[in-house]
Amino acid sequence: MRSTPRTDTEQALLSIRDLSVTFDTPGGPIRAVDGVSLDVHPGEVLAVVGESGSGKSQTALAVTGLLAANGAAEGSIQWHRSEILGLPEHRLARLRADEIAMVFQNPMTSLNPYLRVSVQMMEGMMLNGRMTRPEARAASIEMLESVQIADAASRIDRYPHEFSGGMLQRIMIAMSLLRRPRLLIADEPTTALDVTVQMQIVRLLGEVRRKSGTAIMLITHDLGLVASISDRIAIMYSGRIMEIGHTEEVFSRPRHPYTRALLEAVPRLDRDEAELQGIAGEPPDPEVRIPGCPFHTRCAHRLSQCADIRPPMDGADGHFHACHLSLAP
Amino acid sequence: MLHYTLKRIAIAVPTILILIVLSFALMHSAPGSPFTGERPLPPEVLANLEAKYGLDRSFPEQVARYVWRIVTDFDFGPSYSHHDRTVNEIIAQGFPVTLTYGSLAFLFSILAGTGLGIAAAVYRKTWLDSLAVGVSVGAQVLPNFIMAPILVLIFTLWLGWLPGGGWQGGQWPYLIMPVIALATSFMASIARITRSSMIETLNSDFILTARSKGLPFRQVVIRHAMKPALLPVISYLGPTFVGLITGSVVIDIYFSTGGIGQHFVNAAINRDYPLIMGVTILIGILTVLFNLLVDILYVWIDPRIRY
Amino acid sequence: MLTIRIGQDSLPEAGPGRSLWQDARGRVARNPVAMTSLAALVLVGAFAILGPSFSGWSTEDINWNVLGNVESAGRPSLDSGHYFGTDQLGRDLFVRTAHGVRISLMVGIVGALIAIVVGTLYGTIAGYFGGRTDSIMMRTVDVLMSIPYMFVLIILLVMFGHSIILLFVGIGLVSWLDMARIVRGQTLSIKNREYVESAVVIGVPAPLIIFRHILPNLLGVVIVYATLLIPNMIIFESFISFLGLGIQEPNTSLGVLISEGAAQMRYGVLWQLGFPLVFFIVIQFGFFFLGDGIRDALDPKDRH
Numbered sequence: 001m002r003s004t005p006r007t008d009t010e011q012a013l014l015s016i017r018d019l020s021v022t023f024d025t026p027g028g029p030i031r032a033v034d035g036v037s038l039d040v041h042p043g044e045v046l047a048v049v050g051e052s053g054s055g056k057s058q059t060a061l062a063v064t065g066l067l068a069a070n071g072a073a074e075g076s077i078q079w080h081r082s083e084i085l086g087l088p089e090h091r092l093a094r095l096r097a098d099e100i101a102m103v104f105q106n107p108m109t110s111l112n113p114y115l116r117v118s119v120q121m122m123e124g125m126m127l128n129g130r131m132t133r134p135e136a137r138a139a140s141i142e143m144l145e146s147v148q149i150a151d152a153a154s155r156i157d158r159y160p161h162e163f164s165g166g167m168l169q170r171i172m173i174a175m176s177l178l179r180r181p182r183l184l185i186a187d188e189p190t191t192a193l194d195v196t197v198q199m200q201i202v203r204l205l206g207e208v209r210r211k212s213g214t215a216i217m218l219i220t221h222d223l224g225l226v227a228s229i230s231d232r233i234a235i236m237y238s239g240r241i242m243e244i245g246h247t248e249e250v251f252s253r254p255r256h257p258y259t260r261a262l263l264e265a266v267p268r269l270d271r272d273e274a275e276l277q278g279i280a281g282e283p284p285d286p287e288v289r290i291p292g293c294p295f296h297t298r299c300a301h302r303l304s305q306c307a308d309i310r311p312p313m314d315g316a317d318g319h320f321h322a323c324h325l326s327l328a329p
Numbered sequence: 330m331l332h333y334t335l336k337r338i339a340i341a342v343p344t345i346l347i348l349i350v351l352s353f354a355l356m357h358s359a360p361g362s363p364f365t366g367e368r369p370l371p372p373e374v375l376a377n378l379e380a381k382y383g384l385d386r387s388f389p390e391q392v393a394r395y396v397w398r399i400v401t402d403f404d405f406g407p408s409y410s411h412h413d414r415t416v417n418e419i420i421a422q423g424f425p426v427t428l429t430y431g432s433l434a435f436l437f438s439i440l441a442g443t444g445l446g447i448a449a450a451v452y453r454k455t456w457l458d459s460l461a462v463g464v465s466v467g468a469q470v471l472p473n474f475i476m477a478p479i480l481v482l483i484f485t486l487w488l489g490w491l492p493g494g495g496w497q498g499g500q501w502p503y504l505i506m507p508v509i510a511l512a513t514s515f516m517a518s519i520a521r522i523t524r525s526s527m528i529e530t531l532n533s534d535f536i537l538t539a540r541s542k543g544l545p546f547r548q549v550v551i552r553h554a555m556k557p558a559l560l561p562v563i564s565y566l567g568p569t570f571v572g573l574i575t576g577s578v579v580i581d582i583y584f585s586t587g588g589i590g591q592h593f594v595n596a597a598i599n600r601d602y603p604l605i606m607g608v609t610i611l612i613g614i615l616t617v618l619f620n621l622l623v624d625i626l627y628v629w630i631d632p633r634i635r636y
Numbered sequence: 637m638l639t640i641r642i643g644q645d646s647l648p649e650a651g652p653g654r655s656l657w658q659d660a661r662g663r664v665a666r667n668p669v670a671m672t673s674l675a676a677l678v679l680v681g682a683f684a685i686l687g688p689s690f691s692g693w694s695t696e697d698i699n700w701n702v703l704g705n706v707e708s709a710g711r712p713s714l715d716s717g718h719y720f721g722t723d724q725l726g727r728d729l730f731v732r733t734a735h736g737v738r739i740s741l742m743v744g745i746v747g748a749l750i751a752i753v754v755g756t757l758y759g760t761i762a763g764y765f766g767g768r769t770d771s772i773m774m775r776t777v778d779v780l781m782s783i784p785y786m787f788v789l790i791i792l793l794v795m796f797g798h799s800i801i802l803l804f805v806g807i808g809l810v811s812w813l814d815m816a817r818i819v820r821g822q823t824l825s826i827k828n829r830e831y832v833e834s835a836v837v838i839g840v841p842a843p844l845i846i847f848r849h850i851l852p853n854l855l856g857v858v859i860v861y862a863t864l865l866i867p868n869m870i871i872f873e874s875f876i877s878f879l880g881l882g883i884q885e886p887n888t889s890l891g892v893l894i895s896e897g898a899a900q901m902r903y904g905v906l907w908q909l910g911f912p913l914v915f916f917i918v919i920q921f922g923f924f925f926l927g928d929g930i931r932d933a934l935d936p937k938d939r940h
Binding site: 093094104112114115123159176 | 533557
Binding site: 344355466469470471472474475477478479481482486493567568571574575578579582583593594597598600605608609612613616 | 779781783784786787788790791793794795867871874875878879880881891894895897898901902906909913916917920921924
């Protein structure tokens with residue numbers, strides 16, 4: 001049941017089934033991702049939302065084969081219906097070069113401080129002689145202009161520290177789009193930025209999708225941010241997907257107690273501050289495996305089986321949740 | 330860049346002058362006058378010295394004359410443990426020797442050290458890493474004065490492959506053991522520094538970005554990780570240089586290579602003050618200049634440092 | 637981003653809190669490499685102090701029966717009472733090695749103490765007062781660091797005679813620079829902790845703050861660095877003694893013994909190099925791995 005949240009897998013660009021990621025640490029194995037299944041369809045924006053430590057970033061890194069050396073992934077990850085989990089490094093590298101691009105959280109540290117921006121943008125396009133140097137340079141400048149970097153032709157030869165954080169993130173996005181990827185994974189792309197700049201970046205991502213039809217997997221902890229641009233949303237907690245569905249559906253009719261609690265924790269102008277609620281308690285210790293629902297310790301609607309029996313994915317019409325209790329819509 | 334270079338040179342020049350004045354003052358305050366040691370001087374040398382340096386004059390005047398002589402003619406005066414030779418002649422004969430095996434040891438420490446360190450970091454937790462860590466920990470407790478006899482024991486006394494000393498114009502069999510004995514502990518330190526800084530660099534965000542672009546790992550290491558990983562090594566070049574010069578004293582003594590280290594120790598034992606001063610000042614100048622070079626290199630490599 | 641660190645919070649406040657030190661001691665005790673090193677060092681120390689009482693010889697006694705025939709009669713043997721053999725002058729190497737180890741350890745410990753006291757005071761003052769004081773003091777350290785000290789020390793030894801005291805003090809005084817840098821960095825970070833700031837606010841005088849709040853918190857760093865300094869000081873002393881400029885007769889040190897052994901090894905008396913060398917290497921490795929173990933124990937996040 002839980003391994004088939006959607007039936008139209010054949011259309012999916014990326015199809016993750018029962019993915020688990022385990023890290024081997026001195027204190028014992030730690031399961032960061034625990035049986036995640038989700039699809040990304042061509043041209044859509046899928047938001048993956050969760051607190052830090054919920055496994056969302058590790059899911060993304062597992063897709064591109066960039067897990068840390070002590071991490072191991074199990075399950076299935078299909079790209080265009082062919083298995084990519086366990087591919088040799090050079091095949092994964094080619095996939096990253098041509099089809100799945102990534103943008104990371106902190107633009108200030110994600111570009112190499114010792115290399116000019118031009119070098120870092122052009123090197124990917126010049127791999128294996130795909131483009132000549134002048135072609136790559138022209139394409140880079142053009143892409144920088146399209147993300148609103150003024151005077152791109154001269155600024156491209158500067159070093160990263162000569163740009164602001166927001167500009168660097170736009171440069172990162174431009175760099176990731178150079179190879180016209182089918183999927184862009186943006187891992188907390190706004191977290192390290194000023195609030196005013198955050199919206200710019202989100203708008204830019206929306207524009208990218210509109211203009212180039214690139215699918216986007218947007219990883220974030222900020223529910224408010226994703227509401228505006230995502231088509232679908234997946235809520236993660238403690239390495240598992242709690243709820244997944246169309247954004248309006250999830251926002252208007254959340255089925256999972258965790259999702260509901262999350263939505264209540266988002267400050268909104270149309271509500272009184274007094275109604276704003278945090279979620280009591282702490283996420284579970286990742287070193288301890290929980291047989292049942294990981295949220296049961298903090299859940300207001302806890303049932304007797306929640307601690308021991310893992311709730312299956314349940315739902316219809318593309319809206320699924322993993323809870324023993326089906327909340328009334 | 331040019332501005333920074335000029336500024337650093339502007340600091341280096343007075344440093345060197347202060348160095349010369351200080352060593353002269355140090356010698357001047359030595360028991361007796363700077364030019365009379367425990368041994369009675371041959372009268373002709375003493376007369377010569379007194380005439381040349383005007384020992385009857387005031388201290389500042391003496392310093393000024395000494396400094397002036399070095400600055401204008403690079404003249405350190407006559408040695409008085411070698412009656413017929415000047416300090417300049419002795420340095421001119423010993424310095425090329427030190428420079429030859431010293432620069433080879435310098436190159437060997439850097440190339441072998443960084444190579445070992447990078448290999449260990451890139452192939453982390455494999456046998457190569459263990460080997461590199463083992464070698465560098467082992468070599469760190471084998472300073473030159475331990476390495477030298479061990480090498481001679483193995484390659485001269487047991488195997489009979491290499492001569493146990495001498496120079497012979499720097500032919501390679503005479504070079505091998507001095508270079509290795511001198512370089513080993515520095516190679517080990519450089520390997521350790523490189524390894525840990527490469528591991529740290531490979532864990533940084535921009536390496537993840539580079540990998541996410543699908544660059545082959547080799548290119549990630551060479552283009553993206555090499556420069557930041559080697560910066561700490563560049564900072565260590567100054568201490569390495571000083572250490573190699575210091576170590577050359579042991580090499581010269583143990584292998585009878587005839588470099589300036591040998592002259593320095595002999596001068597120290599014979600209280601040949603002009604020679605001690607000459608060697609010390611020369612080494613001081615070289616050290617200051619070398620550090621200047623390293624600083625400029627550092628700024629040139631790291632684009633974030635701007636003066 | 638590449639490594640995942642879960643469940644290992646940052647280093648708890650370093651300080652004289654009992655539990656932290658007990659914790660650290662426990663971790664050292666459970667580290668087999670560190671404990672082996674400690675045991676080896678204790679044994680070496682015991683040998684240096686007690687060794688001579690198990691031998692009938694003194695450091696200066698010359699066994700005239702051996703002299704001139706050291707290669708065969710001076711071999712290490714239980715029968716002759718020369719457990720480590722004799723040197724080229726027929727003096728007992730067992731007693732001389734014990735004496736040499738004692739002097740070398742003393743130089744190492746005294747030199748390290750001097751370096752630690754000077755370096756800690758200098759670094760604390762620079763770090764605590766900060767600003768102009770700090771920049772002048774640390775710039776001075778930078779300049780001093782680029783001086784080849786071995787030459788300065790040799791010159792001092794030549795000028796003022798080969799006294800052991802001068803050697804001790806000289807070695808310590810030229811080695812405080814690293815200590816000063818490390819301590820200054822630590823002081824800067826401790827200075828900004830709340831308890832120090834609140835002490836400043838309520839008007840506790842600076843010397844009291846330094847002694848009560850800063851110095852105790854530096855203890856961990858100082859201990860770790862001391863275990864690295866001692867073997868370095870021993871190398872330093874051995875280097876000078878190897879050149880014949882350090883420890884003089886009738887005293888001896890590992891450097892002197894190694895130097896004599898290295899000069900004599902061509903005559904088939906390898907034990908004369910071997911025994912001092914083994915002690916030298918055991919001491920070096922011992923302090924190295926002990927220091928490593930203590931560092932790991934005090935800084936648990938650094939393991940892996």
